[in-house]
Amino acid sequence: MKAAAIAVFFCVAPAGTAVAALTHPQPLFPYHAEYGRLSLHSDRPFDAGRANQILADVERRLSRSSLNDDNAHRIFIISSEWRRRALLLWNAGAAGVNYYPLTRNVFLARANIDRDRVMTSTGEPKSPPRTLGYYAAHEIAHTLIKEQLTPLQQLKLPRWINEGLADDIGFGDDADIEGLIQRLQAGDPDLDPARSGYYDRYRLLVGYVMKHRGWVPGGLIASCMPQSEAEGELAADRGRVR
Template identity: 35%
Template sequence: MKRPSLKKSRGAVCRVGLSLTGALGLYIAILAYPQPAFAYRLHYRQFDIWSDRPIDDPISAVLDDATRRLQTSILYTPEQRFHVFICNTRWRLQLYGIFHPRVGGIVIAPLTSNIYLREADIARNRIIPPVAGPMLDAKERPLAYYITHEATHVMQGRAFGRFFALIHPAWLNEGYADLVGKGGDFDLRDNLARYQAHDPLMDVARSGLYRRYHLEVAWMLEHDAVPLRMLYAHPPAEKKLLARLAKVRLP
């Protein structure tokens, strides 16, 4: 039997490599320029909103609330713009959410600063959760929270570099986005007590909530008064920070 030549084998490998590179490039282009897949657009203040369904009028109140929350961050400036895409259909959420069908919102840094959200009930200022039943911390996480949380990731990228999510720890990135997203709706003392009591809500992996990360960031910014940019420049080891939080007693 005649064996394929080494030259032909290398050519086949090159063709496969080129095909994969082309497919990856196409996917990145789809993520970066999704506008053709969304039929409805609305511009309001600093936000450009796209959706695959008509955008309800109450979106202005939702965006006003998101702006209020964003203004609590030192990273916020009124000149910044935010591009939000609401993926009401499942296939769009999977495509633009990097195949995470349960995600509430996502910014795929460093590839793009676009904000992708799951199906939303704009009139009620809420996202539609991926599973039936009550959503954890629904009161503290309306639709405005998700917009603000992801917009904070956009601001983090602009302030600390597009690779911020790869360079800095998740507890800092997500904890700060949760802090800004909740717009002050967070009880430091209560959540510290929950962490020390091993409340399941403070377990990020089990609950899917960023309460513990929020507590860590709030402690550094509010209790220890560490400026945000200094915290990003020199974040403490999370293990040591958690050990400290486990023992501290507030007056």
């Protein structure tokens, strides 16, 4: 089927077909690589050696977390516009999408496997440390987080915990809490998720609260702590520092 015909098919397809496209999208992605339980699928050819390096990097990031599982996770790299609209649905502007519990498949748009980069909407490569490996690990991390919860609990999980923990796993290193606090105090716009689109503020709050309370990620998820309470703890501590 030609691309245009497939695009029309998706527009008129019943809901069950759309769900099948998200749970079993492999026929739409003819190029793939595997690394243990992880696999990378693309609608464009890519360098197999580079893909293996990226998957090894994603595995390293996931393995650092106590939330890591033994399940298979598939990463789908979308290049064509019609696939992006058909598979990202209402998230068409996002760099990455996770549909768990519907599927463990995660979808990334505008990514260049050979360069280990995700592109902006204007085609510029996003800067390290936000590499393709970071974005893939971040999206899979949402699955690891939600596996801890029932579907109802998943809906109630505060955004700062969900995105903060996903970013903590995605970055693959220990958060520099003091450095993030200094950037927050200096008014760094990256610490404002609404302005920057980055989750550095949530990563700071997650790292701070777990360290302050002696919690592991599972304890933080179970707490469902409101963001206002976490912000209050951090503000009180900063007051003592001054």
